[in-house]
Amino acid sequence: MRLSRYFLPTLKEDPAEAEVVSHRLMLRAGLIRQSAAGIYSWLPFGYRALRNIEQIVREEQDLAGAQEMLMPTLQPAELWRESGRYEDYGKELLRIEDRRDRDLLYGPTNEELITDIFRHTVRSHKDLPKMLYHIQWKFRDEMRPRFGVVRGREFLMKDNYSFDLDRAGARRSYNAMFIAYLRTFARMGLKSIPMQADSGPIGGDMSHEFIILAQTGESEVFYQRELEDLDILGETVDYAADLQPLVDRWTGYYAATDEKHDPEACPVPAAELRSGRGIEVGHIFYFGTKYTKSMKAAVQGPDGEAMFPEMGSYGIGISRLVAAIIEACHDEAGIIWPDSVAPYQVGLINLRVDDGECTAAADKLYAALTVAGVSVLYDDRDERAGAKFSTMDLIGLPWQVAVGPRGLKAGVVEVKNRATGAREELAPEAALAKFGG
């Protein structure tokens, strides 16, 4: 994509309303624009990051055996009356009346709707287990939306719902999601730490929040040093096998948010305890037969008896992840995208658009990289070199390739790694080869 044609409205100044670094950088680098309080439009550059994140989430859900579908944003209120949540949910539930005075609501979550679909379509224990997920916009009418998409009102979430015949099956589904979440965040270049969370009235140990470590994170977290060294992508995961030993390896170490951490009662010696800041990006939760019973979603068991499936739900905040990644990956100059989610892999800079030779060389490299399947944002604007370098640092693509008259005389272009700052001079062909061309 040529930057001269691209819709990338960057800002020179820090926007006054942005309190946190991710919000500031998302506005400055032209990722989003607020359309109403807590409601954002995703501009082309931000939308590419959002879709890359969404795709990683999707691939890992599919790999773990979940099936993608799509529920609507609006739901009939009657389902929430059945479960008892229509009144309980409070003012964060956006209630809507249609032209025929029927009560609708903008779904903040989908337990009722998926249970409704399930009870009308699944009849037999033989159809279980099932894990069904969707990636859809949700709405939570926050009293004080803030921090950009970290706490927005309209937000994109992946929510998955599992249906199993018994608690042992529910644990298998839970474990599959536990591992899938570790893999999902690791693939985004993030260090995630699962922390035991309140499990509600059911009790038990099947509720975890996944926290991303980020210096500028919203809350303080405490965890055992060893968790930093665990690497899920180094493991061979077989979702058909028993995942409990692998899950136990993570849950065997101490980890707690500041709300739960009690320094007096902490079982870990001070030398082994780490503290840091983090952002919650996922939550997995087993809640048994709460919805299947209240909504009468029974299946026929092996002996013909009615059985109420055990459910769990598993959420990932996809729009929030864009901000979380930026909180975890940035410096003074701007964003530093991990490769896997970067909107483009390479930022190509033509340092002198008024120099015919320089422009020809940059155009040629742009064409060659594009043909090779490398995603390139090509700064072909008539701007000063300094402004171009600043923009590239701000928008944070993993690699920068600068083409200028001086380098070309020596037969080289300059390649810079955004994360490390390391630079090297390469012949254009070598730069092309470096990126797989």
Added chain:
Amino acid sequence: MRLSRYFLPTLKEDPAEAEVVSHRLMLRAGLIRQSAAGIYSWLPFGYRALRNIEQIVREEQDLAGAQEMLMPTLQPAELWRESGRYEDYGKELLRIEDRRDRDLLYGPTNEELITDIFRHTVRSHKDLPKMLYHIQWKFRDEMRPRFGVVRGREFLMKDNYSFDLDRAGARRSYNAMFIAYLRTFARMGLKSIPMQADSGPIGGDMSHEFIILAQTGESEVFYQRELEDLDILGETVDYAADLQPLVDRWTGYYAATDEKHDPEACPVPAAELRSGRGIEVGHIFYFGTKYTKSMKAAVQGPDGEAMFPEMGSYGIGISRLVAAIIEACHDEAGIIWPDSVAPYQVGLINLRVDDGECTAAADKLYAALTVAGVSVLYDDRDERAGAKFSTMDLIGLPWQVAVGPRGLKAGVVEVKNRATGAREELAPEAALAKFGG
């Protein structure tokens, strides 16, 4: 995907509420389920078709030079008050009040919102032209939602908005979309015919509806015979060149919906006139400075003066297209998916799951096809052969491959083309090779 694990709730009986064939087949083949009047959940099988269609639309929009972004579903009412449409739009506009008594609405279209983004980010004529599109759920509070997703309330639409400096530029954008639409529908295996539509108060010839021919379509259309022979995919399209001659080739022939067709005044001799039924799936529309002027979205022109960009909008009903494709592509037995949008390419049938050899052969073919990157839905259920063939015909995958004990003794499997009904017996390796394995 193994059908024994897949969430595909097919129906044996025709649902009483379905008046048109696409609605009936979408319910029977487990594509969708109604969650409220005119509001549907997309089950995994239907969602795959929806996403395939969305991807073709996206690729053709990008090819034509449009840039993808994403606007939210909810919009502030104040923007619609500015344009004057808040009152004008009537009861189809779903009005919402949030917890702080602010007026929101569920966007049925996005002219106001994109113009608002534009006026805050684009300052100079040098930033034009721009074509910005998104693929997002919309809501239109139909008094009588019917025909399934053909006239639903919550629907998925691609809408694109072009901004140009002058009318000549607007025509270039319009022409690019005209050609992109022809290509988009042709890639889905559909015959689309552009028909001149009302252009509103501006007048002129820049408003076309794109109608898909389908025997069971909602309205009657009339067109010159030659339009059937035109093939946009046989043309080399260069979006950087002048597209007017190519557009003229299509618009040079007569085409009209029954509302506009006057047999007395029709310029085409009867022998050249065709009539048929069709479904509207797209609309492209030039509306000049209607929104840029009312919302004060000026840019600085070449001489420093304020200029109001000329706009057009270009919509494709993506969820509606799933139904339109089924209206155009089905027979008595069920759906006949065009290859490019089929949820899976191959339906593999194990005719005897209780036969070890047969199951081993089917499993092996399933694994080999999957490794070769062919998308396969594998019927490994313990069901009668007749039921399996009926299900496969109903769900309409382009190819069926049946593996049974009798064929295996002769060293063959049976390959059937769903569209033509043609069958051939092939060695498993030859079947694999046929699908690119």
